[in-house]
Amino acid sequence: MPEVLVVDDSKVMRDMVVACLRPYPGLTFTHASSGLEAIERLSLQPYDLLVLDLNMPDIGGIEVVEFVRSQDRLRNLPIIIVTTRGDEASRARALAVGANRFMTKPFTPDAILAEARALLEEKRG
Amino acid sequence: MTGSVDLADFLPAYLAEAEELLGAAQRHLLAVEASVRRGLAHPRAVRELFRALHTIKGLSAMVDVESIVSIAHWMETSLRHSDRAGGRLPESSVEPLMEGLREIEQRVRQLAAGKPVTPVPAGLLERLEALEAAALGTDPAKPAPVALELDATVSARLSAAEREQLTVGAAGKRAVRLDFIPGAERASSGITINSVRERVAKLAEAVKVLPLSGPAAGGGSLTFVLLLLTDATDDALLEAAGGPPASVRALTAAPAVPAAPIVTTEPELEAVVARVEEEPEEQRRGGGTLRVEVSRLDEALERLAALVVNRSRLTRAVAALTAAGAPTRELTAILQENGRQLRDMRAAIIRLRMVKVADVLERLPLLVRGLRRSTGKAVRLELEVGDAELDKAVADRLLPALVHLVRNAVDHALELPEERRAAGKPEEGLVRLACHGGASGLLELSVTDDGRGVDAEAVARRAGVPVPATSDGLLDVLCRPGFSTRDAATSTSGRGMGMDIVRRITVDQLGGELRLETRPGQGTTFRLRVPLTITLLDALIFECAGLRYAVAVGSVEELIDVDAARLTRPAGASGVVLVERRGSAVPLLSLERLLERGSPDGQRGGTGAKALIVRQRGEPVAFAVDRLLGQQEIVLRPLEDPLVRVPGVAGATDLGDGQPTLVLDLAALGAARSGNGRRERAT
Incomplete structure (x- = not known):
């Protein structure tokens, strides 16, 4: 059962992401409402996919990605960034620190589902 | 599987969250404004305001509300520059940002009401865009030369603004580093970074929180480093982090300036008010709460x-x-x-259903701010509401009354600054809203001002009545419908319009009390006592023998027309009337007679033109009424006086005319009567 960690300080946004990914069979979802909580959860338990907002209190998505990639254990964890900050610089920065996909809000349910499917299947090998 | 998700389904949740975010944004902008007026930066409020707008923008994009996305975007852009300038904002930026929030709010309301969303008003985006340049021109910060004792790994990850905050802030508050080491065991007993962060927020301002990986105390591999400004003791902070292996250490050497409160230049009260303005969000946000329709x-x-x-x-x-x-x-x-x-x-x-009174009143500072601008009066609003709670249904009804009282206090009771100075008062007027839970399920609220007081003679003159001898009498005159509309110059009376609405809400709708205390030249206090909870029900309103009554919709099975020609009166059953309903006969009771309101001759009425079918012990019974007036939601007020408690009467309500209307419990009313009937039959 692939475990997805959905990180966003907006509950509505987390619910939307979960609803979008729901059609993929067998996924289970964990919510984190802050970047700090995401890092805490990632340090305690393995996940198969991380869906991450950029703009959050205390520490943002970029710092979460940097943390994830600094950990041996998490080096291969697929990360989808979901953000309103659609500018090229943000995209380049997120991909440079190690995010796998970068999605700008608004996105369609199908678009994020397709990205998640590709990453999960790639990971399964 | 495509198209199975429709993001439009999230609209109600979006609206709720957008409202909440707007509330937070307004609070932060007010806090920023308060700082700006004192010539201070408020980096945290700027950042929080930015974040709220950013989230609004993202959510609005997902549910496709383009005009909100645009407004939020340009507000956000101007704030980003302010953030880079260490949380400084030119005073001229506040108004356009307020305007932006108002415009967003208006569109959220339109969406909630199912109306089309109006496009962005002309010029707003340009005004917001112009702020960007203005913000760029503001003076950069001059960090105070206080050395921070931080190791290189942490130090390297601080921005200039954060460093400045820690060093400048260190003059008044201590800068400390709190290390929290998360763990599975700690998480299972509820000690997580979120809970620690929330508890710490009550004791300190977090300038920065960083994750550090590597061996940590207690065998962990991850440490959260919280860099804080605080007045709290190390022990209190340590406890907030769940005790060891967490640790606390100071970031600056013992401050050169003795930590005397002389450093704060603003008067104490102002600091209190600023705290009221700044405090709420960390306590409100955060885990453990659930939003339910x-x-x-x-x-x-x-x-x-x-x-x-x-x-x-x-x-x-x-x-x-x-x-x-x-x-x-x-x-x-x-x-x-x-x-x-x-x-x-x-x-x-x-x-x-209980909500915090403080949350209900969160828009009041904004209201007072608007009044400050429109009246040119200096006003300070103090809210002393503590942790009091109130049924949401009561709160929703009460808020307009409180808004009215606060507005009146500023508009009419408080004098202009020069007038106050001449009267030997401080130029800044005070409006205070206080509340505390009283005995037996009542909440007591007071709205107090230190203005000119109500001039009873002027009020009496205007109303064309003798001067009232008591404050209750004065209140009666003030609460006459349309009292102040006779004269635009309400300011001479000290109290103005719409007091009838305040009384209608407090007394007639909620069944509470409204009192007045006023002293010429010193001020006025309105005291309200309202029940903590009320019962709402959907009711049918009907007329019978010239009076109006209400009955719960849920208790009525059907409404039928009574055709006098098709009534039957079986022989031998004295006084029983049957009405035909879909082929079967149903006993028809005269509501008029049951309520003992029959005309003296005893002959009239009884069969009515309509009948309400109610089930009683499983059997249908029809109650004859004269006329159906409609359906509406009512507030049921139980009849508390045991002398007037009558079987069949559930309570009373106010339908908006100020007159009490009885709410009937027809099943009980019929049962009380048919109990008599059965006894008759048994003999």
Whole structure:
């Protein structure tokens, strides 16, 4: 059962992401409402996919990605960034620190589902 | 599987969250403005405001509300520059940002009302865009030369603004580093970074929180480093982080300036007000809370009401068994227990509807700010509401009354600054809203001003009545409908318009009390006492023998027309009238006679033009009424006086005309009467 960690300080946004990914069979979802909580959860338990907002209190998505990639254990964890900050610089920065996909809000349910499917299947090998 | 998700389904949740975010944004902008006026930066509020707008923008993009996305975007852009300038914002930026928030709010309301969203008003985006340049021109910060004792890994990850905050802030507050090491065991006992962060927020301002990986105390591999500005002791902070292996250490050497409160230049009260303005969000946000639509709670209450009805059927059935000699002692005991449980359950559900008074009043600072600008008066608003809570249904009704009182206080009671100076008062007027839970389910609120007081003679003159001898009498005059509309110059009376609405809400709708205390030249206090909870129900309003009554919609099975030609009066059953309903005969009771309102000759009426069908012990009974007036939601006020408690009368309500209207419980009314009928039959 692939475990997805959905990180966003907006509950509505987390619910939307979960609803979008729901059609993929067998996924289970964990919510984190802050970047700090995401890092805490990632340090305690393995996940198969991380869906991450950029703009959050205390520490943002970029710092979460940097943390994830600094950990041996998490080096291969697929990360989808979901953000309103659609500018090229943000995209380049997120991909440079190690995010796998970068999605700008608004996105369609199908678009994020397709990205998640590709990453999960790639990971399964 | 494509198209199975429609993001439009998230609109209600979007609206709720957008409202919450707007509330937070307004609070932060007010806090920023308060700082700007004192010439200070407020980096945290700027950042929080930025974040709220950013989230609004993202959510609005997902549900496709382009105009909100644009407004939020340009507000956000101007704030990003302010953030880079260490949280400084030119005073001229505040108004366009306020305007932006108002415009977003207006569009959220339009969406909520199902109306089309209006496009962005002309010039707004340009005004917001112009702020960007203005913000760029502001003076950069001059960090105070205080050395921070930080290791290189942490130090390297601080921005200039954060460093400045820690060093400058260190003059008044201590800068400390709190290390928290998360763990599975700690998480299982509820000590997580979120809970620690929330507890710490009450003790300190977090300038930066960083994750550090690597061996940590207590065998962990991850440390969260919280860099804080605080007045709290190390022990208190350590406890907030769940005790060791967490640790606390100071970031600066013992401050050169003795930590005397002389450093704060602003007067104490102002600091208190600033705190009121800045405080709420960390306490409100955060885990452990759940947002639920009120209609769902009401549904739970309705389900519970069905259970209660069922229980009384059960009670009757058991009573019948007992009467027949069956061994029912245990059953009776269980029933009693069950009754207690149902009452507890009802209380628990009602508690779910309680909201914090502080949350209800969160828009008041914004209102007062607007009044400050429109009247040119200097006003300070103090809210002393503590942790008091109130049923949401009461709060929703009460808020307009409180808004009215606060508005009147600023508009009419407070004098202009020069007038106040001449009277030997401080130029800044005070409006204070305080509340505390009183005895027996009542909440007491007061709205006090230190203005000119109500001039009873002027009020009497205007109303064309003798000067009232008591403050209650004065209040009566003030609360006459349309009192102040006679004269635009209400400011001479000290109190203005719409007091009738305040009284209507407080007394007639909520069944509370409204009192007035006023002293010429010193100020006025309005005291309100309202019930903590009320019962709402959907009611049918009808007329019978010239009076209006209400009855719960849920209790009425059907409404029928009564055709006088098709009534039957069976022989031998004195006074019984039957009405035909879908082929079967239903007893028709005269509501007029049941309520003992029959005309003296006793002959008139009785059959009415319409009838309400109600089930009573499973059998339909028709109640004749004269005319149906409509359906509306009413506030049910129980009749508390035991002398007027009558079977068949559930309580009273105000339909908006200021007159009490009885709310009938037809099933009970019929039962009381047919109880008599049965006795007759038995003899």
